[in-house]
Amino acid sequence: MRITQLFTKTSKTVPADEAAKNAQLLIQAGYVYKVMAGVYAYTPLGLRVLENIKSIVREEMNAVNGQEIIMSSLQRKETWEGTGRWDDEVVDVWFKSKLKDDTEVGFGWSHEEAILEMMQQFIKSYKDLPTSVYQFQTKLRNELRAKSGIMRGREFVMKDMYSLHATQEDMDQYYDKVIEAYKRAYERLGLGDSTFVTFASGGAFTKFSHEFQTICDAGEDILYVNDDRTVAVNEEVLDDAANELGIDKNDLQAVKSAEVGNIFKFGTEKAEKMGVYYTDSDGTQKPIYLASYGIGITRVMGVIVEKFADEKGIVWPESVAPYRVYLVRIGGEEATKRADDLYAELASKGVDVLYDDRDERPGTKFADSELMGIPHRVTVSDRLNESQKYEYTVRNTGETVELTQHELLVKLVTE
Amino acid sequence: MRITQLFTKTSKTVPADEAAKNAQLLIQAGYVYKVMAGVYAYTPLGLRVLENIKSIVREEMNAVNGQEIIMSSLQRKETWEGTGRWDDEVVDVWFKSKLKDDTEVGFGWSHEEAILEMMQQFIKSYKDLPTSVYQFQTKLRNELRAKSGIMRGREFVMKDMYSLHATQEDMDQYYDKVIEAYKRAYERLGLGDSTFVTFASGGAFTKFSHEFQTICDAGEDILYVNDDRTVAVNEEVLDDAANELGIDKNDLQAVKSAEVGNIFKFGTEKAEKMGVYYTDSDGTQKPIYLASYGIGITRVMGVIVEKFADEKGIVWPESVAPYRVYLVRIGGEEATKRADDLYAELASKGVDVLYDDRDERPGTKFADSELMGIPHRVTVSDRLNESQKYEYTVRNTGETVELTQHELLVKLVTE
Numbered sequence: 001m002r003i004t005q006l007f008t009k010t011s012k013t014v015p016a017d018e019a020a021k022n023a024q025l026l027i028q029a030g031y032v033y034k035v036m037a038g039v040y041a042y043t044p045l046g047l048r049v050l051e052n053i054k055s056i057v058r059e060e061m062n063a064v065n066g067q068e069i070i071m072s073s074l075q076r077k078e079t080w081e082g083t084g085r086w087d088d089e090v091v092d093v094w095f096k097s098k099l100k101d102d103t104e105v106g107f108g109w110s111h112e113e114a115i116l117e118m119m120q121q122f123i124k125s126y127k128d129l130p131t132s133v134y135q136f137q138t139k140l141r142n143e144l145r146a147k148s149g150i151m152r153g154r155e156f157v158m159k160d161m162y163s164l165h166a167t168q169e170d171m172d173q174y175y176d177k178v179i180e181a182y183k184r185a186y187e188r189l190g191l192g193d194s195t196f197v198t199f200a201s202g203g204a205f206t207k208f209s210h211e212f213q214t215i216c217d218a219g220e221d222i223l224y225v226n227d228d229r230t231v232a233v234n235e236e237v238l239d240d241a242a243n244e245l246g247i248d249k250n251d252l253q254a255v256k257s258a259e260v261g262n263i264f265k266f267g268t269e270k271a272e273k274m275g276v277y278y279t280d281s282d283g284t285q286k287p288i289y290l291a292s293y294g295i296g297i298t299r300v301m302g303v304i305v306e307k308f309a310d311e312k313g314i315v316w317p318e319s320v321a322p323y324r325v326y327l328v329r330i331g332g333e334e335a336t337k338r339a340d341d342l343y344a345e346l347a348s349k350g351v352d353v354l355y356d357d358r359d360e361r362p363g364t365k366f367a368d369s370e371l372m373g374i375p376h377r378v379t380v381s382d383r384l385n386e387s388q389k390y391e392y393t394v395r396n397t398g399e400t401v402e403l404t405q406h407e408l409l410v411k412l413v414t415e
Numbered sequence: 416m417r418i419t420q421l422f423t424k425t426s427k428t429v430p431a432d433e434a435a436k437n438a439q440l441l442i443q444a445g446y447v448y449k450v451m452a453g454v455y456a457y458t459p460l461g462l463r464v465l466e467n468i469k470s471i472v473r474e475e476m477n478a479v480n481g482q483e484i485i486m487s488s489l490q491r492k493e494t495w496e497g498t499g500r501w502d503d504e505v506v507d508v509w510f511k512s513k514l515k516d517d518t519e520v521g522f523g524w525s526h527e528e529a530i531l532e533m534m535q536q537f538i539k540s541y542k543d544l545p546t547s548v549y550q551f552q553t554k555l556r557n558e559l560r561a562k563s564g565i566m567r568g569r570e571f572v573m574k575d576m577y578s579l580h581a582t583q584e585d586m587d588q589y590y591d592k593v594i595e596a597y598k599r600a601y602e603r604l605g606l607g608d609s610t611f612v613t614f615a616s617g618g619a620f621t622k623f624s625h626e627f628q629t630i631c632d633a634g635e636d637i638l639y640v641n642d643d644r645t646v647a648v649n650e651e652v653l654d655d656a657a658n659e660l661g662i663d664k665n666d667l668q669a670v671k672s673a674e675v676g677n678i679f680k681f682g683t684e685k686a687e688k689m690g691v692y693y694t695d696s697d698g699t700q701k702p703i704y705l706a707s708y709g710i711g712i713t714r715v716m717g718v719i720v721e722k723f724a725d726e727k728g729i730v731w732p733e734s735v736a737p738y739r740v741y742l743v744r745i746g747g748e749e750a751t752k753r754a755d756d757l758y759a760e761l762a763s764k765g766v767d768v769l770y771d772d773r774d775e776r777p778g779t780k781f782a783d784s785e786l787m788g789i790p791h792r793v794t795v796s797d798r799l800n801e802s803q804k805y806e807y808t809v810r811n812t813g814e815t816v817e818l819t820q821h822e823l824l825v826k827l828v829t830e
Binding site for chain 1: 482
């Protein structure tokens with residue numbers, strides 16, 4: 001993509017109405033546009049990051065036989081009454097409206113009840129179990145405050161997966177498989193080293209649920225971790241979990257963290273409340289076991305920004321960066337021709353390049369490449385016309401070297 | 416995909432609460448699930464069709480330099496007040512709700528005003544023009560009635576593109592380019608022969624807009640076409656258009672049709688009402704020219720079902736079918752091994768196969784393959800174990816031949 005073709009622009013002004021670093025940087029770099037507090041549109045750059053995150057999560061969900069679907073935003077009152085969760089006293093984030101005939105409708109803030117109601121139509125027998133479905137859905141939540149940028153929005157994208165089972169053993173086994181899939185996903189998203197499977201509060205069926213918490217100063221949670229970081233516990237269940245694990249809570253260290261995923265065993269609780277049964281091999285009717293698995297896609301994007309950004313701007317991990325290379329052109333006709341040629345060469349080799357073909361000062365181009373956080377920068381300048389070399393800079397280290405075209409291609413195409 | 420792994424099931428029962436053929440067939444074949452009137456969830460099969468349609472449209476929008484973004488569903492009142500379209504008397508399909516502090520919010524039924532408001536932040540000078548952005552957005556419309564299945568929903572997916580220009584000439588030229596892009600898209604979607612660029616009612620800026628209308632018995636519109644089908648006019652502007660074109664309206668023939676796209680020149684109307692100006696090369700402030708271009712993605716899916724379905728079920732064009740091949744296994748161990756091998760062989764060659772590995776009667780498998788509308792059916796049966804041949808059937812003609820593996824692969828991989 002040539003930057004002259006991109007409609008977004010970077011801005012040096014920190015948005016006055018944004019307290020969160022992620023929103024400030026994403027707006028300044030042209031990744032998102034603020035519609036209202038907690039509601040953002042995603043520009044071509046932002047959408048590319050989101051799609052990269054979704055692709056990684058999709059691959060890992062497919063690897064545990066998740067089947068992708070897409071549910072609706074509009075929700076029927078009756079779907080949520082069985083579990084008592086239509087009530088605004090129980091769920092205080094509903095957006096609701098009415099059809100022309102005065103029928104109340106809600107806008108999906110979660111889809112557990114909706115999924116179970118749908119699956120009831122397809123799951124009749126033990127032979128139909130287990131099964132697992134997931135979606136990337138835009139969730140709407142009427143949050144009282146929305147000050148964390150894209151980390152907690154009134155409108156956000158979530159991957160939510162739901163698995164249905166005939167027995168607790170089967171659910172437990174699958175749940176453990178999903179924990180491994182989640183670990184792989186966060187690893188690939190660049191968050192592996194700082195993300196922990198964490199004990200969190202459970203519900204009617206299990207004492208604990210599990211969160212995936214990423215150590216992050218901008219996080220809203222406090223995590224207690226042990227020295228070798230094999231145990232992590234959310235503050236809300238510290239005493240209970242310490243007891244359960246037989247450890248002294250005073251041996252744990254408190255760190256700020258952001259929840260990037262949450263998985264939960266409902267057991268047969270929802271199915272019993274909603275009347276969702278299957279016929280077992282002996283002909284008896286039994287309630288379906290349900291577990292749910294969420295990853296906040298837009299939230300992960302925000303956490304990545306918060307964690308890796310430096311004083312110059314965003315630093316994307318390779319796997320989610322909107323472009324792999326930021327190509328800077330400096331100088332006259334010859335440098336322009338060399339930059340055009342390199343752009344074409346990299347495109348032909350499948351390397352995604354953002355080509356800064358603007359007539360701007362070098363400093364402006366460098367600053368924008370840093371603000372945008374593209375992992376690799378290549379500068380084609382008159383200074384290196386004679387040697388036919390390229391200046392190559394790594395975003396996260398700032399390390400700069402001069403490379404021949406061959407050396408550059410080896411680095412960008414095969415590494 | 417093995418059918419035993421797919422959670423959906425086909426049904427022989429026509430849904431009693433659906434009048435539209437598209438909804439009946441899509442529900443029976445397991446492509447969609449009805450949440451409420453006009454609101455559908457898309458199963459793995461349905462989502463694959465939607466994504467295929469989106470891919471074709473995306474490629475054509477990218478080909479005219481459209482930049483993909485994603486706006487929000489939540490809308491601010493202020494965004495729509497400038498043009499008067501917040502008013503429920505003017506726009507009667509708004510879903511609205513309130514934030515916790517009583518601020519009114521709407522849910523996007525269209526995004527013209529929202530896009531223009533956003534672009535105002537990025538477009539300052541004539542040098543920033545022209546530009547074109549598009550999204551695939553879930554639109555919410557509070558329709559009084561919703562009886563046309565996925566052809567007119569309360570929640571549906573639309574591709575909406577918006578182009579911004581400095582001059583009318585530039586807008587006119589781009590508009591004509593988009594007409595050609597749309598023609599290519601409908602051609603690739605299998606609707607080329609029956610889809611017409613149609614004169615429809617205009618607005619403050621132009622006498623006519625253009626619709627893309629597909630001849631279809633389930634359509635809600637009446638189209639007037641001439642004998643050689645070079646002219647098509649929507650009933651609503653028949654007199655005006657006949658005058659304009661210098662033709663006798665009695666020479667036109669009336670056919671039922673469904674709108675599958677609509678393109679519209681706003682000119683400077685919206686920008687003037689919303690105060691969106693650019694600085695021209697002479698330093699003066701001028702209003703931006705705007706045109707918009709919609710394709711109803713879910714609607715196109717419904718129209719395709721309506722148009723091509725026969726008494727046995729859905730008939731997907733190759734380009735949008737969820738799978739290219741429906742593989743039927745009939746018989747014992749040897750046929751099973753042959754079918755497993757063929758499934759692996761086709762997968763390795765990148766052919767999408769839905770493998771009916773169920774222990775069902777042949778008649779049930781054949782009926783499901785026809786109901787689901789997969790273009791190519793391959794049957795592996797004991798009867799052909801000795802000859803090592805495969806029975807190959809084309810969905811839309813019913814033509815059946817026996818082929819060797821080599822002949823089969825030539826047909827499925829390269830054609």
